[in-house]
Structures are given as structure tokens and as C-alpha cells.
Amino acid sequence: MKITFLGGGNMANALIGGLVGKGFAAADIAAVEREPDNRAKLEAAYGIRTYAGPDAEAWNCDLIVLAVKPQQMKEACAPLLPHLRQQLVVSIAAGLRLADLSRWLGGHRRLVRTMPNTPALIGAGVTGLYALPEVDAAGRAAAERVLQAVGSTLWIADEALMDSVTAVSGSGPAYVFLFIEALQQAALDLGFAPEQARQLAIETTLGAAKLAAQSAEPASVLRERVTSKGGTTAAALAKMDECGVLAGIVAGVIAADARGRELGELLGKD
Ligand SMILES: NC(=O)C1=CN([C@@H]2O[C@H](COP(=O)(O)OP(=O)(O)OC[C@H]3O[C@@H](n4cnc5c(N)ncnc54)[C@H](O)[C@@H]3O)[C@@H](O)[C@H]2O)C=CC1
Numbered sequence: 001m002k003i004t005f006l007g008g009g010n011m012a013n014a015l016i017g018g019l020v021g022k023g024f025a026a027a028d029i030a031a032v033e034r035e036p037d038n039r040a041k042l043e044a045a046y047g048i049r050t051y052a053g054p055d056a057e058a059w060n061c062d063l064i065v066l067a068v069k070p071q072q073m074k075e076a077c078a079p080l081l082p083h084l085r086q087q088l089v090v091s092i093a094a095g096l097r098l099a100d101l102s103r104w105l106g107g108h109r110r111l112v113r114t115m116p117n118t119p120a121l122i123g124a125g126v127t128g129l130y131a132l133p134e135v136d137a138a139g140r141a142a143a144e145r146v147l148q149a150v151g152s153t154l155w156i157a158d159e160a161l162m163d164s165v166t167a168v169s170g171s172g173p174a175y176v177f178l179f180i181e182a183l184q185q186a187a188l189d190l191g192f193a194p195e196q197a198r199q200l201a202i203e204t205t206l207g208a209a210k211l212a213a214q215s216a217e218p219a220s221v222l223r224e225r226v227t228s229k230g231g232t233t234a235a236a237l238a239k240m241d242e243c244g245v246l247a248g249i250v251a252g253v254i255a256a257d258a259r260g261r262e263l264g265e266l267l268g269k270d
């Protein structure tokens with residue numbers, strides 16, 4: 001399967017890195033990227049072909065991944081139109097609805113909307129996928145194969161829920177990084193050296209996530225097991241509750257979901 005990326009920024013790097021790491025042939029991957037520095041990085045890091053603009057040869061592929069910012073998509077798609085045949089088009093753009101993308105692509109309907117996340121770079125991503133009814137089983141399998149190369153996947157039956165996938169897992173790594181930053185900051189404040197603070201914060205996050213993944217019990221039970229009555233964890237959780245940490249996280253995710261819908265509506269006016 002030959003894959004061409006439109007846009008070679010952060011997320012394309014994560015996906016291409018994951019694909020090459022999984023053994024996809026670099027010769028079968030290309031990227032159309034307008035920034036010379038980004039092209040040089042992609043070539044050096046993964047040995048893939050790059051193009052400065054929409055070269056006809058670039059679109060001689062089976063699957064196109066649209067990886068520009070949602071606000072750049074309409075303009076970036078225009079030069080692609082004359083080269084669209086039966087390629088499967090997979091968008092990773094937040095907010096952008098397939099009805100609008102299809103309109104911008106001259107009515108093309110072999111479209112899959114996906115939402116991966118940056119741990120894809122190390123093969124630990126999670127991606128929600130939604131396909132138009134016109135995408136057959138082989139098309140769905142092809143999209144799934146690409147995203148499964150960089151982590152786990154799940155099909156979403158209702159496109160409206162793709163904004164919620166974006167809010168939970170697309171943006172999710174940022175919430176976890178923020179948590180790591182906070183834990184590390186607290187460790188520094190308590191007198192640890194930076195390397196020790198980093199080790200304590202990261203290994204704790206990693207260990208707890210692995211335990212939650214491997215355990216049959218819900219996270220709430222695992223949390224209770226750490227929390228001795230009258231102990232240190234109880235003191236921490238009471239203070240965090242007083243600061244509105246849990247409510248803040250839930251409200252933040254809901255704000256991300258609302259922003260995705262808003263973005264979709266704004267893009268739909270174009
Ligand atoms: N960063 C993240 O964690 C995630 C991002 N996404 C989605 O991925 C998409 C890309 O996001 P990022 O990689 O973060 O953005 P980015 O800005 O790092 O990458 C976009 C790239 O596209 C290039 N580009 C823009 N217009 C172009 C054109 N007309 N022709 C060729 N190249 C062009 C830019 O030079 C840039 O390198 C967005 O739609 C975003 O919603 C999805 C999941 C997670």
C-alpha cells in the first residue's frame with residue numbers, strides 16, 4: 001500500500017515514525033510539505049520521499065492522509081482535486097466534518113475521518129475512526145491497518161462523537177503531560193534534584209497507567225487501595241478536591257469537545 005501525507009508536521013511525523021518503526025517500507029511513504037525544514041527532517045529521520053507542492057507523482061498512491069491544520073485544509077485540498085481517483089482519503093483533522101471535506105474534494109466519498117494522538121510516534125497511540133457508508137470493507141481495513149501500525153483503534157458509529165474522541169484521547173496526552181509537569185514541579189519544590197523529580201513523576205505515571213490497563217478493577221478501586229484512612233494520599237486527594245482538580249479536568253474535556261464542534265461549524269461555512 002502506497003501512502004502519501006498532505007502536511008508533514010507534528011502529527012504526520014508521529015504517524016510516519018510509527019509506520020516506519022512497524023516495518024512499513026519508507027519507499028512506499030511520501031509527504032507533500034511546503035516548509036523546506038520540515039521536508040529535510042522527514043527525509044533524514046525516515047528516508048521517505050517528500051514534495052514541496054502537489055506533484056502529480058505524489059498522488060500516485062492508494063491512500064492519502066490529510067495532515068494539515070483544519071484551517072489550512074480547504075486551501076491545501078484544492079490542488080489535490082485533479083489527481084483524485086479512487087484513493088482512500090483519511091483525514092486526521094480535528095473538527096472537520098466529512099460532508100465539508102467531501103464538498104472541498106469535488107464530492108469524493110471514499111473518506112475516513114480519524115483522530116489519532118501523539119503517542120503514535122512510539123506505537124502507543126489510540127485512534128478513533130469513522131467512515132462514510134461509501135467506504136467498503138477493504139477501504140475500512142486499509143485505514144485501520146495504517147492507524148493500527150501506531151497503536152490501538154476503535155470504530156465510531158456516529159460522526160458527531162468524533163469531536164468527543166478528539167476531546168478525550170486526541171488532546172488527552174496534553175492533560176497527562178500537564179499532570180507529569182505538576183508532579184515534577186511538586187517534587188522539585190520538595191527538594192529533589194531535577195533528574196530524580198523526573199524519574200519519580202514519569203515512572204509513577206507509567207506504572208499507574210500500566211496497572212490500570214492490566215487490572216480487571218476500575219481506576220476508582222485502584223485509587224482507593226492507595227488511599228489509607230487518615231494517611232498521606234487521603235490528605236493529598238482532599239486538597240486536590242478542594243482545589244477542584246477533578247471538576248477542572250472534566251470541564252476541560254467538555255470544553256475541548258465544544259471547541260471541536262465550534263471548529264466544525266466554522267469550517268462548514270467555508
Ligand atoms: N498535534 C496533535 O496532537 C494532533 C493533531 N491532529 C490533527 O492533525 C493535523 C495536523 O496537526 P499538527 O501536525 O499538530 O500541525 P502542524 O502545523 O505541525 O502540521 C501541519 C503541516 O502542514 C504543512 N502545510 C500546511 N499547509 C500546507 C499545504 N497547503 N501544502 C503542504 N503542506 C502544508 C505545514 O507546513 C505543517 O508542517 C491537524 O488537522 C490536527 O487537528 C490530530 C490528532 C492529534
Ligand SMILES: O=C(O)[C@@H]1CCC=N1
Binds near residue numbers: 166170
Ligand atoms: O489541539 C488540537 O486541536 C489538536 C487536535 C487533538 C490534539 N491536537
